[in-house]
Amino acid sequence: MVDRIADIWGSRTPFQRGATWPVRVDQKLADGLSDADVDRWVQSACVLCSNGCGCDIAVKDGRMVGVRGRAVDIVNHGRLGPKGLFGSWQGMASDDRLTSPLIRRGGQLVECDWDTAMSAIVERSRALLAERGPLSHAFYTSGQLFLEEYYALAILGKAGIGTPHMDGNTRLCTATAAAAMKESFGSDGQPGSYEDIDECDAIFLYGHNMAETQTVLWARVLDRIEGPDRPAVVCIDPRLTPVAQRADVHLAVRPGTNLALMNGLIRELLHHGWVDEQYIRDHTVNFEELRETVEPWTPEAVAEVCGVPADDVRRAARIFGTSQRVLSTALQGFYQASQATASSCQINNMHLLRGLLGRPGCGVLQMNGQPTAQNNRECGADGDLSGFRNWANAAHVQELADLWNVDIDVIPHWAPPTHAMQIFRYIEQGSIDFLWVSATNPAVSMPQLPRIRDILGRTELFLVVQDLYLTETARYADVVLPAAGWGEKTGTFTNVNRTVHLSEKAVEPPGQARPDLDIFLDYARRMDFRTKDGGPLLTWEGPEDAYRAWQDCTRGRPCDYTGITYERLRGGSGIPWPCNEEHPDGTIRLYGDGVFPTDPDYCETYGLDLATGAAVSEQAYRAGSPAGRAILRAAQYHPQHEPPDADYPLSYTTGRTVYQFHTRTKTGRARQLNQAAPSAWVEISVPDAARIGAAEGDIVRVASRRGEIVVPARISDIREGTVFAPFHYGYWDAAGAAPAATAANELTMTEWDPVSKQPNFKNAAVRIEKVADGAGPAPAPTTAGSHPAAGTDVPATRGGAPGEASETMGAAVPPGGAIQAARS
Amino acid sequence: MKLPIYLALLHRSEQSLAGAFRVVADGHAAEPDVYSVCQLLAGQCDEHVRALQPAVQRYGEADEGDEPENLHHSGPSRTRSGPVGLLRDLQDLYVLASLVDVTWTMIKQAALGLRDIELRSTVEDCEGQTSMQLDWLRTRMSQAAPQALIAAR
C-alpha cells in the first residue's frame, strides 16, 4: 500500500527510451473491502482530467465502491492518480446529490416531478421562440459530458432551435488548443501521442504543470527521467512547480510575456540553422513573415521583457535545436494568457521548422483541461461545427443539413458562432433570455464573478441548470434538472491524444436523476423539432444510436470514428482516431507524411488574424495556397492590457492544485482529496511577503480593480511580483450567511484572446495587504506547486490510512502490441 | 502635381481614424474585444502617420483650400449606445477606414508612376494593415448584426 496523497505519482517504474512503459495497476476500494467483496468490475475511464486513464469501476450491492486502473489501456498502463483513485467514485456518492427536479416557486427552489420541470422549460422556450426567435436562446455546456450527449445537444441547438449561441466551458479550458491547431495545421486534431514521452530526447512543457494537472502522464515522464537515458526537460512557468523542479532549464517568465519568449526561441533556431530547410520548403508556407517577425527578439530583448536570463533562453533553444526528438506540451499558462493563440502557434512552428512531427518522440500535445473537452469540439456543442467542418464552407454546412435532413439555413452559419463571454454579454444586455447550463458552474469558473452573478441573477433570464449537485450556479436557476453522471450512464469520450474510451453504466442513478442524453432527447421530443420531411429530428433511443449517428457524421473527416464501435471498445484498450478502413487499428500520430488538412475544401477554418481575430476570406486563404502544407503563423508581441502599476503593483495568476478539479463538485466530496486541499489560499513570494509583513498562514486581502478575496497566504518559491490563487474555491460548502470571498475569479478580468476567445485568467494587476495573523500554516498542499519556500516549517501533506491505495507492478505485459505494429 | 493633396488627405484621414478608433474604444469599453482591438488599430494608424512623414516632407502638403471638400472626413467625437449603437459606430469606422484604404491605393499608383521606391515601400508596409482593419470591422459587425437587428430590446 502506498499513501497516494503523500506520493502523488506513486512508485517509479523507470524505463529507457524506446522501451515500453511498464504496467503498474493501481487500485482503491472503500474502507474494509477487499477484492473478494466486489460483485463486478465495470469498464470505464476516468473523467477527472483530460488524460483519460482507462479504469474499471468496482460495484458492490448496486453501489460504486472503488476503482482499478486498466493494465491493457494504452493511456495509463494500469495507473491512476489521486483524483481517479479517490474522487471518481466517491465524488458521485455524496448524500447531497440532486435526486429530484427543482422549480422556482415564490422565489424558492422546490422539488417537482420531471413533467412539471420539462413543461416549464418547453413553455418558456416556445414562448420566446414565438416572440423573439432563436437568437433569444443560448446553451452553455461542459467538457465533462459524453460524446453522445454533445452530439444530441449540437443537433437540437443548431438544427432544432437554430441558434448560434452555443458554447461550453471548454472555452475556458481548451479553446486555444483547438484554435492553434486550426491556424497551424488547418484543423483541430492532436498531432502527437503520449507514446512520444517514451521516445523523446527532450520535453518542453509550456505553461503546463503536468505534474498536477495530468498526474499519470507526469508519472510516465518521471519514469523516463529516472530511467537510464533521461530526456532533457524545459519548463516555462512563473512558479516553481514539480515540473520546474525537475527541469534542466526553468524559464520563470513574467506573466503576459509568452509570445516574446517564443519569438526569441524561434529566432535562436533560425540564427543557429537548427531548422530543416527541405521540410520548410515542402511542407509549410509563410516562412518569410515568421522570420521577419521574430528577428528583433534577441535573447537580450527576451530577457528584458520576460524577466529571465538571456543565457537560459539560449540554453532552452539549444536543447530544442540539437535534440533529435522533441516533445512539446502546452496548457493553461499559454492558453489562458495574453496572446494565447499566437503564442501556442509558435509551439507548433518550432516543430514545423525542424520537421519534428509525426515520428516517434517528435510531437506536439496541445493539451485539454477536461476529460471530454475534445468531444465538445468535435461534436460542435460549442462554437465549432460538427465533425471539424468549416462554418465558412457552404458545402460543409450542406453536408450537415443532409445528415440531419434540415434546410441549410436553419443551421446558423450566417454569423460567427457566439463564444461564451459574448453569450453572457448578450444576457447582460437582455437579448438572450433563455440559458441552459449543463455540467458546469459559471458562477465560480468565469472571470470577474461579481459581474457574472449579476448576469445570472437577472429576473428576465430563464435559467435551466442540469448537474449532479446544487452548485453555486444552480442556486440562480429557474429549473434545476438532476443528472446522472459517471458510472450511472453509458457513453464514450476522447482524451488529449485522440484515444476514445467507452464508459459503461455500473449503477443506477440516485432518485429521479436521468442521463444528460435522455434529458436532451426529452426536450427535443417535447419541442417537437422536425426534419424537412416532417419526421422527428432526433429519433435515438439511447447512447449507441447517438454514437452510430456520430460515426456517420465523421466519415471522411479528420476525426473519423467509423472504425471504432462500442463492441471494439469493450474489453481492450481505448483506440485513437482516425480509425477507418485506411487505419483499422487507429492512429498513434498525425502528419507523419507532412500532409496537413489545409486544403481549402477540407480545412476546418480559413483562419483568423492572430492580432485582431479578423476572419480571413476564402479568397485570401486560397491565394495563400497552403494546399496540404502547414501555415507558419506569426504575430508581433504586445504588452498585456493591465500591467502592474503603482496602485496594483503585483501580477495575479490562477490555476489548479493537484487534489481538486474545477469547482470541487466531485473532488471536494472525496474526503482524502478534500483534506489534502480543504480551502483557499494565495501564494506569494518571500520578498513580497516581507514587504507586507506577512508570515506563513497570515490572512491577506488580495484586491484587483474588480473585486477581492481574503485568504491565508502560503509563502512559496513563486517568482517575485507574482501572486497565485487556486481557482477551485467557491461557496457551496462555505459556512455562514456571508462567507469570506475566496473564489479566484472575483479578481480576474473580462478579456479574451482574439482568436480562440479564451478568457485571460492569467494576468490581472492586484495589490495585497495583511489583515490578520494566521492560526497556522495556509491550507495549501506541501507536495506540489504550492509547497512552502525553503526553510519554512509546515507539516507535510499526508493521506494516512484512508489515502492508501495498492500498486501491483508488472501485473501484465504492457499494452500496445497490435497498435504499435501498425504505427508508421 | 496633385499628389500633395492626396498625401495631405491620407495623412489627415489616418489621424482622424486613429482618433476615431480611440473614441469607439472608450465609448464601447464594455465590449472588451472592441476596446482592445480598437486601441491596437489606433496605434497602427499612428504608425502610418509617422511612416508618411518623409513623403509629406518631400512632396509637401497642399493647403486645405486645394482639397476637394467632399473628400474631407473627420471621425466621430462621441459614440452611440446599445447594440445598434455599436453597430453604427463600427460602420462609421468602416467608412473612414475605407477612405484610408482606397487612398493608399491611389498613393501607391502615384508612387509607381513616379518610380518612388521609398514611398512605394511605405505603402506596402501600411496598406495590408489597413485592409486587415477593414476585415476586422466586417467580422465584428457580422457577429453583432443579427443580435442587434433581430433580438436586441
Ligand code: SF4
Ligand atoms: S491522471 Fe486524470 S484521468 Fe488519470 S486518474 Fe488522474 S484525474 Fe483521472
